[in-house]
Amino acid sequence: xxxxxxxxxxxxxxxxxxxxxxxxxxxxxxxxxxxxxxxxxxxxxxxxxxxxxxxxxxxxxxxxxx
Numbered sequence: 001x002x003x004x005x006x007x008x009x010x011x012x013x014x015x016x017x018x019x020x021x022x023x024x025x026x027x028x029x030x031x032x033x034x035x036x037x038x039x040x041x042x043x044x045x046x047x048x049x050x051x052x053x054x055x056x057x058x059x060x061x062x063x064x065x066x
Contacts, residue, residue: 002036003034004036005026005030005038006037007026009050011023011026012027012051013051015028016051
């Protein structure tokens with residue numbers, strides 16, 4: 001059975017900061033194809049806006065070091 005999820009932006013951002021957290025595990029399940037994320041252009045835009053916000057300091061280097 002496949003599960004479908006809408007990943008709230010807060011879940012995605014939290015997951016990127018800590019892959020061993022519950023949001024991180026959910027994101028890993030989505031990336032592995034065990035759950036299917038439901039996406040829409042508006043959600044993708046919000047992900048982009050949030051992940052590139054200056055106050056978040058989310059960079060590739062930040063993510064690789066975690």
